[in-house]
Amino acid sequence: MAEQTRAKLCKYIEDNQSKFVDTLREAVEIPSVSCWADTRKDCVRMVDWTEGKLKALGFETEIRQQANHEVEGKTMQLPPILLATLGKDPSKKTLLIYGHLDVQPAKTSDGWDYEPFKLTEDKGNLYGRGSTDDKGPVLGWVHAVEAFQKSGVDIPVNIKAVFECMEECGSEGLEELLISLKDTFLSDIDAVTISDNYWLGTQTPCLTYGLRGLSYFMVEVECGTKDLHSGVFGGAVHEALPDLIWLLNQLVDVKGTILIPGILDDVLKLTDAESKLYDEIDFDLGEFKKDCGIRGLTSPTCKKTTLMSRWRNPALSVHGIEGAFSDPGAKTVIPRKVIGKFSIRLVPNQHPDKIGKIVKEYLEKKWAERGSPNKLIVSMGHGGKPWVADHAHPNYVAAATATEQVYGVKPILTREGGSIPITITFQEVTGKNVMLLPMGQSDDGAHSQNEKISKRNYIEGTKLFVSYLLELGAQLK
Ligand SMILES: [Zn+2]
Structure with missing residues (x-):
């Protein structure tokens, strides 16, 4: 019976493929670039357009206006946040879906082979800005609900949605709103799903249960009040840049191992069960090396260590030096002040505040060893906590079952090395299980030129969403 219901929903999706592609086309044509001032009106239009789609399906919607902020030197109102509710049946559990309606900037002159704000179908792919990040997945949910309604099948869970x-552009305003909704809109949530990441490769579907956090640091060394000529002053003055380079060189060794004592103290120990998960992941080290176009890996032959280095271990990266001469040519300057920038990707249970303190103390101790007369200031910029969820939770079981039904394979359980800070906010505010359920694949080029989603992932992903909703109703009981 359940399989018949699922087949009926999937048939509706199959029969309406070209209509669903047309809806994505409409969405891609709204250039909702959130970090440009000129397209702010399109962001507002995109929220309104989505609200219209949800209302047509019977969602109760609410537009939350946001405060002003600065964009490209202009004071503007932040785009509104859309809240939506479908179903208030007290006998059903409630799923919260999050997605975003804005996109990264894109210009044909950046090197696109297609018009970024027109949807172009080519060899099974749907090209256009936002096709995979994140308009395709958001529409996947909309179409999943439509499939239930048009097929006369009851959705076994109540649905709430937050679309920003x-x-x-950093989800400005969202965290504050979510915290303020803790005891109202978000008080009755039973599980959370976010579709805003990608498969590990191009073949096997994934469920993602962890993300790294981040601590960003600035190390400022100042040696004087003005830049100096090296011919006139070199040799006689104590320079800032060698001090900074020496300090930055105390952070990691040649293998990328972090040299700061105490930094690993709070990292969760690897259990046998977790270790086994990594053995099961199909991941081609050679392909990865080719993809990232890098000469050397820190662990050249071990897939498992490489994955753990990307997902479950902290990593320190040095990003740049502000104030150092970096133009082409040879300029004989002694910079008066230089600022080194580095960050550490954090993993459970590291906390940005504690890591900040450890790093600062370490650099100040090293500075004392250096014995420089110059001035040092170490400061921490933005930070975000790492996130990990229980992947044995019914929310994950429902998604894993649905994946097998649609794709015929077990999903890979993945973590990601990057940070989506709002994920942990959803977990903290609702107190419930959060899952990342990706629709697109690793080569979709989110944020890049020629962003695409394959038509297969767009349509099968919609089938995955209906199958997941069916399973979730059974699993969350
Ligand atoms: Zn995204």
């Missing part, structure tokens, strides 16, 4: 239009 500032994700590509």
Whole structure:
């Protein structure tokens, strides 16, 4: 019976493929770039357009206006955040879906082979900005609900949605709103699903249960009040840049191992069960090396260590030096002040505040060893906590079962090395299980030129969403 119901929903999706592609076309044609001032009106239009789609399906919607902020030197109102509710049946559990309606900037002159804000179908792929990040997945949910309604099948869970239009610009305003909704809109949530990431490769579907956090650091060394000529002053003055380079060189060794004592103290120990998960992941080290175009890996022959280095271990990266001469040519300057920038990707249970303190103390101790007369200031910029969820939770079981039904294979359980800070906010505010359920694949080029989603992932992904909703109703009982 359940399989017949699922087949009926999947048939509706199959029969309406070209209509669903047309809806994505409409969405891609709204250039909702959140970090440009000129397209702010399109962000507002995109929220309104989505609200219209949800209302047509019977969602109760609410537009939450946001405060002003600065964009490209202009004071503007942040795009509104859309809240939506479908179903208030007290006998059903409630799923919360999050997605974003804004996109990264894109211009044909950046090197696109297609018009970024027109949807182009080519060899099974749907090209266009936002096709995979994140308009395709958001529409996947909309179409999943439509499939239930048009097929006369009851959705076994109540659905709530939060759709924002500032994700590509730091989700400004969202965290505050979510916290303020803790005892109202978000008080009755039973599980959370976010479709805003990608498969590990191009073949096997994934469920993602962890993300790294981040601590960003600035190390400022100042040696004087003005830049100096090296011919006139070199040799006689104590320079800032060698001090900074020496300090930055105390952070990691040649293998990328972090040299700061105490930094690993709070990292969760690897259990046998977790270790086994990594053995099961199909991941081609050679392909990965080719993809990232890098000469050397820190662990050249071990797939498992490489994955753990990307997902479950902290990593320190040095990003740049502000104030150092970096133009082409040879300029004989002694910079008066230089600022080194590095960050550490954090993993459970590291906390940005504690890591900040450890790093600062370490650099100040090293500075004392250096014995420089210059001035040092170490400061921590933005930070975000790492996130990990229980992947044995019914929310994950429902998604895993649905994946097998649609794709015929077990999903890979993945973590990601990057940070989506709002994920942990959803977990903290609702107190419930959060899952990342990706629709697109690793080569979709989110944020890049020629962003696409394959038509297969768009349509099968919609089938995955209906199958997941069916299973979730059974699993969450
Ligand atoms: Zn995204």
